[in-house]
Amino acid sequence: MGQTMSEASISVAATSDAFDFRAFRRALGHFATGVAVVTARAENGEVVGMTMSSFNSVSLDPPLVLFSVARSALSLPAMLAARGYGVNVLGRDQEDLSNRFSKAMGDKWSDVDHVNxxxxxxxxxxxIAHFECAPYAHHDGGDHVIFLARVVRFSNDEEGDPLVFFRGRYRGLATDLPSA
Known part of the structure; x- marks a missing residue:
């Protein structure tokens, strides 16, 4: 039989006194996430967008969501100053958009169909879903800034399948599990 939970948890941590950030990142990759592109319009009118899997719901009342941005991100100043955000939850057929907005430089917006x-x-x-948001709060998150945003409008496609990220690769949903 496989390792017990405690044996598996200890195996990586006990190998060294130094914290292994690469192993930590690999372990985090075992949590499957959806993929979103968060967008904003900078004060100078420039549009910014970045791919992220750090999007979560926080509260229903008030309607709050969160996402986090690396302190090293070139778009961080624009995101901090933005008066609104668009959270675009990508569908299974949108890997190209995810890849495009994951890059730090370049013309991300060339031929990208969008509305304001x-x-x-x-x-x-x-x-497959849009969340239109207003800034609510920013918090220190170590090497990231955590953004809390208040949802002012949303829409979703009941038919679309999500783009999923797991163990460093894009995935899709194979089938639905039977109800218990």
Whole structure:
């Protein structure tokens, strides 16, 4: 039989006195996430967007979501100053958009079909859900800044399948599990 939970948990941590950040990152990759592109319009009118899997719901009342941005991200100043955000949950057929917005430089917006949402934050065509948000709070998150955003409008596609990220690769949903 396999390792017990305590044996598996100890196996990586006990190998060294130094914290192994690469092993930690690999372990985090075992938590499957959806993929979103968070967008905003900077004060100078430039549009920014970045791929992330750090999108979560926080509260229903008030309606709050969160995402986090690396302190090293070139778009961080624009995101901190933005008056609105678009959270675009990508569908299974949108790997190309995820890859495009995961890059730090380049013309991410060339030929990207979108409309303007709350405070002109871009909403990407074909996303399976859109959340139009207003800034609510920013918090220290170590090497990231945690953004809390208040949802002002949302829409979703009941038919679309999500783009999933697991163990460093894109995945899709194979089948639904039977109800208990």
């Amino acid at each position: 949402g709350h405070e002109d934050a871009p909403l990407l065509a074909g996303a």
